Amino acid sequence: MTQRFPRATPESAGLDPAALDRLYRAFDAIPEVHSAMVLRDGAVVAEGWWHPYAADLPHSMFSVSKSFTAIAVGIAIDEGLIALDDRVVDLLPDDAPADPDEHLAAMRVGHLLSMTSGHDGDSMPDGEADPDGRVARGILSRPVEYEPGTRFVYDTGSTYLLSAIVQRVTGEPLVDYLEPRLFAPLGIVNAEWERSPEGIDMGGFGLSITTEDMAAFGQLLLQRGRWGDRQLVPAEWVVAATAPEVTNGPNGNIDWAQGYGFQFWRCRYGAYRADGAFGQFIVVWPEPRLVFAITGGMPAMQPVLDAIWAAFPEFTGAVASSDAPDAPDAPDASHAAGPLDRTALAIAPVAGEASSALESAVLDVPFALEPNPLGIARLTLGRDTASRLALTPASEVGAFTVAAGHHEWVPGLAPLEHTFGPVVSSAAWVDETTLVVRIIAVETPFSRTFTLRFDADGAGLALTVDQNVSFGPTRLVEARGAAHRHETEASGVDPEAEAG
Numbered sequence: 001m002t003q004r005f006p007r008a009t010p011e012s013a014g015l016d017p018a019a020l021d022r023l024y025r026a027f028d029a030i031p032e033v034h035s036a037m038v039l040r041d042g043a044v045v046a047e048g049w050w051h052p053y054a055a056d057l058p059h060s061m062f063s064v065s066k067s068f069t070a071i072a073v074g075i076a077i078d079e080g081l082i083a084l085d086d087r088v089v090d091l092l093p094d095d096a097p098a099d100p101d102e103h104l105a106a107m108r109v110g111h112l113l114s115m116t117s118g119h120d121g122d123s124m125p126d127g128e129a130d131p132d133g134r135v136a137r138g139i140l141s142r143p144v145e146y147e148p149g150t151r152f153v154y155d156t157g158s159t160y161l162l163s164a165i166v167q168r169v170t171g172e173p174l175v176d177y178l179e180p181r182l183f184a185p186l187g188i189v190n191a192e193w194e195r196s197p198e199g200i201d202m203g204g205f206g207l208s209i210t211t212e213d214m215a216a217f218g219q220l221l222l223q224r225g226r227w228g229d230r231q232l233v234p235a236e237w238v239v240a241a242t243a244p245e246v247t248n249g250p251n252g253n254i255d256w257a258q259g260y261g262f263q264f265w266r267c268r269y270g271a272y273r274a275d276g277a278f279g280q281f282i283v284v285w286p287e288p289r290l291v292f293a294i295t296g297g298m299p300a301m302q303p304v305l306d307a308i309w310a311a312f313p314e315f316t317g318a319v320a321s322s323d324a325p326d327a328p329d330a331p332d333a334s335h336a337a338g339p340l341d342r343t344a345l346a347i348a349p350v351a352g353e354a355s356s357a358l359e360s361a362v363l364d365v366p367f368a369l370e371p372n373p374l375g376i377a378r379l380t381l382g383r384d385t386a387s388r389l390a391l392t393p394a395s396e397v398g399a400f401t402v403a404a405g406h407h408e409w410v411p412g413l414a415p416l417e418h419t420f421g422p423v424v425s426s427a428a429w430v431d432e433t434t435l436v437v438r439i440i441a442v443e444t445p446f447s448r449t450f451t452l453r454f455d456a457d458g459a460g461l462a463l464t465v466d467q468n469v470s471f472g473p474t475r476l477v478e479a480r481g482a483a484h485r486h487e488t489e490a491s492g493v494d495p496e497a498e499a500g
Helices: 017-028 064-078 102-106 109-113 135-140 156-170 174-186 211-222 235-242 302-311 333-337 484-491 495-499
Strands: 033-040 043-049 207-209 272-276 280-285 290-296 366-369 378-383 389-395 402-404 410-416 419-431 434-441 447-454 460-467 475-483
Touching: 017 033, 017 043, 017 302, 033 211, 043 211, 064 109, 064 156, 064 174, 064 207, 064 211, 064 235, 064 272, 064 280, 109 156, 135 156, 156 174, 174 211, 211 280, 211 290, 280 302, 290 302, 366 460, 366 484, 389 419, 389 434, 402 410, 402 419, 402 434, 410 434, 475 484
Parallel strands: none
Antiparallel strands: 033 043, 033 290, 272 280, 280 290, 366 378, 366 475, 378 389, 389 402, 410 419, 419 434, 434 447, 447 460, 460 475
């Protein structure tokens, strides 16, 4: 993988190495950070990926995508294609109602950018399209309860409309429009953006890029849109987009109550950020000239920002203390061994035994499951040609098999969270009757843990499936299963023939 940035020691960049050690120790204690890169003055001073995540793997950005959409809008404005005061109904006439109400008629591009469209909630709920699959039309058909510009409401539907507007005025989806103007100059290759049924990039989510791609975007922002000898984004747009356009407090998480710009969040200490669900961050801290690019699968995101501020008290006006995460004088024996080895960061495989005496009763036996939300009808445990445990969930739409390593992650392909893509898996017997299999979708924040609690005689099992993070419940399945072996012994029916 080509490195876009020079690498520098913290000392040569004017930073205390202990600050970066504090930071990565704090990240290592947060469940779960997947990667983190720190730049100062355009040089990488620290980087790390928690294996099995890796530098060359893209990661789902979720709402970090919104900030890229805002930059696309700024470029389109600079090209004279749209203006902040343009009315949304004029830019999307085929999707707007023929007789828009007063509030919808008053909605402008600037309102979409600042999340002040006038909606009282996200205008793109689960039923996101009209019956013809027109997402923008579905959004514009929703009531606009308040006068635009008067209330901040975080609204992914607004960002979708921005994407639709860019596509209408440029004739290109966002990802194609940004390719020569932003992605190629920054060295971002193979950027992918989820697309709606009507052929519009989702705008508010759906972008997948690498950690170093994220860092390049952050560095561009720090340099106010300048990259080498080219002004890729107007400096005045970067300043406007990242300034506090609207108040958004109070909030239980302090860094979510510092104001909001044009699809950018403000932070404490003069910093700002792009952020996405479950721990995707591009943090730009102008005064100390720092950029942080972070990916993760975290249930709580505020601890990541807390760790950044605590690691650099010289830039916040605070004093490092043992109360701060992994401060240098904290009573932690691991510090005596020296700085944290950032090349050895890892998500631990499942701990436990490689095999169980119960395997003779349960291997290659299909277990029929009770109805469950994931639609898993049968579950079969076996061993592959390399003698690794292999788990095969089967549903009405098909089956897949993952081979799971013991004390290691084994790569494969599997569907997870509505996508089919690269995964790694690990398994272990945590006791004689309980097997745990964890499957990580390495290009996303998501992982799933299958826990199989077999009856002592192998005749049945209790299955739970838990996801590490989710927009809804993280317990996805809780179901009993019965071995088909005993039924077939009594009936003479081949379970595989019955299943097929």
